[in-house]
Amino acid sequence: MVGIMELNDLHIEALSVIANCLEDMDTLVLIQQTGGLKKLLSFAENSTIPDIQKNAAKAITKAAYDPENRKLFHEQEVEKCLVALLGSENDGTKIAASQAISVMCENSSSKEFFNNQGIPQLIQSLRSDNEEVREAAALALANLTTCNAANANAAAEADAIDPLISILSSKRDGAIASAATVLANMAMQEPLRVNMQNHDVMHALIGPLRSSNTVVQSKAALLVAATACDVEARTELRNSGGLGPLVELLRSKNDEVRRHASWAVMVCANDELTAVELCKLGALEILEEVNLSVSRKNKFSDAAYNKLLNNYLSLKYSLTGYLSSSNIIGDGFYDYGRINPGTKLLPLKDLCLQEPSDLRAVLLVNSKSDISPPPSMEDKSSDIGYGRSISSSSSLRRASKEKTNLHFSAGFGSPTEDRSEPTSGRNTALSKLAMKEKGSRKGRGKKEEEKVKEEEEVAAVPKLIGEGSPDKEWYPPSDPDFCVYVYxxxxxxxxxxxxxxxxxxxxxxxxxxxxxxxxKEKLHDFSWELHISELKFQLKSNVVPIGLIKQGIFYHRALLFKALADKIGIGCSLVRGEYGRAWNEIKLMNETRKGLIGALPPPEVYIVDLMFHPGGLMKLKSKEADLYIYL
Structure with a gap:
């Protein structure tokens, strides 16, 4: 019938019958062997009647769900017919052709064919005013680009990114899910990912992350995991408010949504700022709860929990009391003390702005400084005694304040630029500081009245913690003494x-x-508590930079040892004990086994003595080690 034009009033119904017949493999083979399949494809491609084209494409779609049928269709070059139908002026035909391509590209050979033909036409359909057309085209592209980098690249070259990102704000959930899938497939290639970020993809993801549709939620979380691979993208997501809805997806009852959200959180937790923000939003508590459930936990939820802690070491140490040798303490780390699971750890800024109290001092590690003297000022700073005891810190802080004022009045760059320079550079200013420390040691025989006067000056100096007007960027307290230690x-x-x-x-x-x-006998006479109290009073804060502490016990010394060891590449762990005890564990090979052929035994673990016999190494679980770590 479809070959006889006089019977054109029966063509549409005939195609419906053929569509049903094509679902049966034996019948399809028979039609193909008698030349009927080729006639059908030619008829559909050359017909000018939209309903005939649409029904022919639908017939192909129904039959193509069977793998053997797809193989037969490919041999008959059905792809050329479908690409031709994509160029139809009729929206229904475009939709049917896109749906047929979605199914046909399950065949790998067909998927390769559409790389050269079909993808540009589908992208043209993405710009259609008809939302159904856009949805069908997005679905076809999603299937074409999945596990096929060449097709993803071809889509990007045909300018698919902009219309795909526009579809993320569509009202049709299917279109959003498919567009997110295509973008996630593209993001596997770094150049395409960068291009997507330039089109503001992170901001466009906020809507899909807040969707009530689980498929959209899942695909949106997967797209976050694929695109948040660098600091700029994570910063954009954070500033756009995307972390909140992402964290909420961790609570989902849908396994795939929860898995993809966990994956996205794991990727986002790769930098400390984002990890801290995720913890503030409750991600850690939700993941902890999820991981306690046998049915809800997954590999990504466990990995995300560990990633959050390993990139928020201040919280990890407070929660677990342990930092491994791979947990490198960076600037801005603070030891708040032990907290219970589920308890929120206040951010450093909030702690710095609190008034001093009888609570345990918060120990801060910071080798960065928000001050940077101009080159012309270096020779004028010889009065700064960076290596002095606390009695001389007043002149240090006074000089620091003076240098800050000079720095900004002379217009030497922004504080952000100064802070971004790595301290490992060790500029000439630091070498001068070390020389000044040596010179300052000669002046320790000052009169007691001068020391008291200096201490009074410290108390009178405006505190550096949170210093400046509210509209200026906040910096953690600087610690010039610790900078000198590092040097x-x-x-x-x-x-x-x-x-x-x-x-x-x-x-x-x-x-x-x-x-x-x-x-050990005089440990109770070591007046470290009074010293710490004086520092808190002088700083007007509970946060005390580690370099200012000149009388410290176990947990002060262990933290300083770990911080300095991390700076010079000595692998050591930090362990918190009870009653103010903390210690460092290091691993060493047995010297007597060196040079022997064969498998070496594992390294032995030692505790470093920082109190009673500084430099002594005690084998873990030995009697002397137990006496060191326990009361």
């Missing part, structure tokens, strides 16, 4: 080639800076 250990301890000697030298250095050797 000195880098210069004198880092070059030591023997790891054991390195550890011993660093332990002695830390002990010296924290009040020296303390015998």
């Amino acid at each position: 000195e250990v880098t210069k004198s301890i880092f070059p030591i080639t023997n790891i054991k000697e390195q550890i011993e030298a660093l332990a002695k250095y830390v002990a010296e800076k924290m009040g020296g050797k303390v015998s």
Whole structure:
């Protein structure tokens, strides 16, 4: 009938019958063997009647769900017919052709064919005013680009990114889900991912993340996981308010949504700022709850929980009391003390702005400074004694304040630029600081009245914590003493080639800076509490930079040792004990086994003595080690 034009009033019904027949493999083979399939495709391609074209495409779609049928269709070059139908002026025909392509591209050979023909026409359909046309085209592209980098690249070259991102704000859930899938497939290639970010894809994702449709939620979370691979994208997502709805998806009862949301959180937690924000939004508590459930947990939820903690070390140490050798303490780390699971850890800024109290001092590690003297001022700063005890810190802080004012009045760049410079650069200013420290040691025989006067000056200096007007960027308290520590250990301890000697030298250095050797008998006379209280009063805050502490016990010394060890590449862990005890564990190979052929035994774990015999190494679980870590 379809070959006889006189019977054209029966063609549409005849195509419906053929569509049903094509679903049966034996009948399809028979039609193909008698030349009927080729006649059908030619008829559909050359017909000018939209309903005939549409029904022919629908017939192909129904039959193509069977793999053997797809193979037969490919041999008959059905792809050419479908590409021709995409060029129809009729929206119904475009939709049917797109749906047929969605099914046909399950055949790998067909998927390759559409790489050169079909993708540009589908992208043209993405710009249609008809939402159904856009949805069908997006679905076809989603299937074409899945597990096919060449097709994803071809779609990007045909300018698909902009219309796909526009579809993310569509009212049709199917269109949004398919568009998100295509974009996620593209994001597997870095150049395409960068291009997508330039089109503001992170902001466009906020709507889909808030959708009530689980398929849209799942695809949107997957797109976040694919695109949030660099700091700029994560910052954009964070600033756009996308982290909140993403965290809420962790609560989903849908397994796929929860899995993809966990994956996205794991990717987003790769930098500290985003990890901290995710924790503030409750991601850690939700993941902890999910991981306790046998039916709801997944590999990504467990990995996301660990990633959050490993990129928010302040919280990890407060919760678990342990930092491994791979947990590198960076600037801005603070030890708040032990907190219970489920308890929120206040951000450093909030802690800095609190008034001093009888609570445990928060220890801050920070080798960055928001001050940077102009080159012309370096020679004028010889009065700064960076290596002095707390009694001399007043002149240090006073000089720091003066340098800050000079810095900004002279117009030497922004504070952000100064802070971004790595401290490992060790500029000439630091070498001058080290020289000044040596000079300052000669002046320790000052009269007691001068010391008291200096301490009074410290209390009178406006605190650096949260200093400045509210509209200026906030900086953590600077710690010039710790900067000098980093410089000195880098210069004198880092070059030591023997790891054991390195550890011993660093332990002695830390002990010296924290009040020296303390015998067990006189431990109760070591007045560190008064010293810390004075610092809190002088700083008008509970947050105390580690470099200012000149009389420290176990947990002060252990933190300083870990912070400095991380700076020079000595692998060590930090362990919190009870009653103010904390210690460092390091792993060393048995010297007697070196040079032997065959498998070496695992390294032995030692605890570093920073109190009683600085530099001493005690084998873990030995009697002397137990006496060190327990009361």
